[in-house]
Amino acid sequence: MAACAALTACGGGGGADSGPTQASVTPPVTATPPVTPPVTAPALASYPGTWYGPCLGRMQDVATVSMAGGAGSALLLKLVRNFHGADGCGGAPIATESLSADFTLTWDSTKTTAALLTPSSATAQVTLDLVTIAIPSYTRARSGPAVTATLENGVRGWCINYSDGPVCTVDAGPQAAANAPAALYLDKGELVLLSPSGTTGYIADARYTKDRAATPQGQGPAFQRLDTVQGTGTLATSGRTLTVHYTGWLYDAGKADFRGAQFDTSVGKTPFSFRLGAGQVIGGWDQGLLGMRAGGKRTLIIPAALAYGRAGSGTSIPPDAPLIFDVELISVQ
Structure with missing residues (x-):
């Protein structure tokens, strides 16, 4: 039958046409785009760099901050203390004190809280990155053209030979490992390291700038x-x-x-x-x-x-x- 040939299916036994069967409908396949998580900056990404503390007479601290791994939630802190031949911290240091291990700062949370950012200011409400500082056991060492090692009664030490006379320090030996809560804050481009305080929320321990030449004295x-x-x-x-x-x-x-x-x-x-x-x-x-x-x-x-x-x-x-x-x-x- 010509009509039967044109149909999807025909009734059997030569009887009357039963019409086409119900064809199954397959919905078109629609590709689902992958879910892309929102891009967020690592919590501590703004802190890496070389930071200079204030010049305190002839002494200046230098903090080198770098990311610890790629997650953006931890920093490495390397501390060095430079001693200069004269007040003002100009020129190359004549002695350097370094630590045998770096500190790790792990991000805990971000919190808006009261903080004392400078000794002479009032407390202010600021948003801090709260961290835990992991301090491994470490020793100190001093080196440089003006350093002389000493040994007195079995105790090691160093003298820095300034032009107006030596200043000597004994070696405190290995320092015990410890963990401590702290906070980080950028105050007008300056890095502030803070510690928790029961009376003010947080209080600044140290302040650093990236420009050594502009590092103020007298803070x-x-x-x-x-x-x-x-x-x-x-x-x-x-x-x-x-x-x-x-x-x-x-x-x-x-x-x-x-x-x-x-x-x-x-x-x-x-x-x-x-x-x-x-x-x-x-x-x-x-x-x-x-x-x-x-x-x-x-x-x-x-x-x-x-x-x-x-x-x-x-x-x-x-x-x-x-x-x-x-x-x-x-x-x-």
Whole structure:
């Protein structure tokens, strides 16, 4: 049958045409484009570079920051301290202090919080990148044309031979590994490294600029904790009672060791006891003595904001005065 030939199917047995069967309908295949995640800048991508701290008399810190891996969530921090032949930090350094290991800064979160960005300013609400600093065990070394190695009573050290006389330092030996919370912030192109503070949210420890020539003097020192003798006794933690001997000086950037007029000491007197972290002492002590062990000695360089601030103290500590303390931790209870 001509009609049957033209159809998709015909009825069987020579009977009446039953018409075409229902053909199955296959929908057209539509390609689904791959899902592309939104492009986001790595959390810490704006921080790498070579950063210069303020010139403090003859000394200047240099921080080299680089990405750790490709994820954008961690940085490597290499710290070097340069010593120059004269105030102003001009020319090539005559001595360099380096560390045997770099620090790792791992991004935790971004937070808008109160921060004290400079010692003489009020706190401000800023958005910080919160990080954890992993500090491996490390040692210090000094090198350069003006450095002489020393060995006295079995203790290694170095002298920097300035034109006006040597300045000598003992080797504190291996420093214990530690982790610490911190924060990063770019303030008008300057890198600010901050630590958490119970009273202000976060407080600036150090400030760096990428332009060495424009690095200002006279900002005051960064908060620094320098172990000269590593203790082996009980660990100083918040809430413990510490007994110490100490000597305090006004910070003087014009002195090779930064020690100006001495304003107080407990040496030769009754040791001083206080509860760490309870606000019984200046903030530089509450923050600076954490992590010490009994028997240790530590030098604290404390900016005015963590000392007596704009008020000063009595007649011996003027307003906005940074301080230096040598502290010997006798016991921890």
